[in-house]
Amino acid sequence: MSTTTEATAGSGDQGRAAQPDLTDRIRDAILSGDFAPHQRLIEADLSDRFDASRASVRTALMNLAGEGLVERLPNRGARVRAISVEEAIEIVEVRMGLEELCARKAAESISEADAADLAQLREQIRTAVEVADLVGYASLNQEMDRRIREISGHATATQLLERLHAQSARHQFRLAYHPGRIAQSAPEHIAIIDAVLARDPDAAAEATRHHLQGIIALLSALS
Incomplete structure (x- = not known):
């Protein structure tokens, strides 16, 4: 050569x-x-x-x-690696504490620019629900989660949550297309956004917990 x-x-x-x-x-x-x-x-x-x-x-x-x-x-x-429903439930249980923390931090520290972006995302979610755009709605939900983590500024929680979300992504996709799921989850996501926009840490944490408890209940019903 x-x-x-x-x-x-x-x-x-x-x-x-x-x-x-x-x-x-x-x-x-x-x-x-x-x-x-x-x-x-x-x-x-x-x-x-x-x-x-x-x-x-x-x-x-x-x-x-x-x-x-x-x-x-x-x-x-x-x-x-296959993630069982039981393991997916455990992942959501762990996520609960971390996502409550991020929602609380986001409500405490959100800037005017971030608030404007989050309010726009809120309207996009509402529009996706109105036109029954399930694919767009699922993407917007992921974007909402990402934005709240970003606004929170909590690097450690963000890193852990990104890994946990990746592990349970298949089950999240399955839930997103479950009949009637969008009607239940959309108001929950909007409630989280509204609490963060209102700069109410307790309400943001509670809305986040309520949403994730609903995911655990649905996963349990599907197992």
Whole structure:
């Protein structure tokens, strides 16, 4: 092999290995349903699919195993970890304390600019409900959760919640399309927003708790 060819190959390997968002890309594929629970995640296939080096794929899978989305099997590689309903309920129970904290902090520290953005998001949620846009509504709910975490400014709670949301994403998607769910959850989400906009920490925490208790009740009924 010529020196030029070796240099080119080396440069390509470095470029593939330098994928900064490979963990995010594989995570998104898992959460969007491209990979099913218990499906094996073969390094060679992932390397081809995401145009990344095997070493990068291996690192990404280790990261996702740490997040609880992937499980490593002795001598068999990795696969998508299935989250049971019972575990999903436990995750929501843990989320409850963290999300109450973020809602409380958000109500205490929300700026005028953040309030304007959150009020606009509130109207978008109302519109999605009126036109029965379930896909848009589910996306807006995720955006609302993200914005409240961001406004709260609590970095540790935010980091933990992002991991917990990722682990229970499949069950959240299932609940979003449950018959009658939108009629129940929309007023709960709006109540959370209204309490934060009113800068009422106690009301924001209570509205958040009420919403998550409803999710636990529905998960229990579906188990």
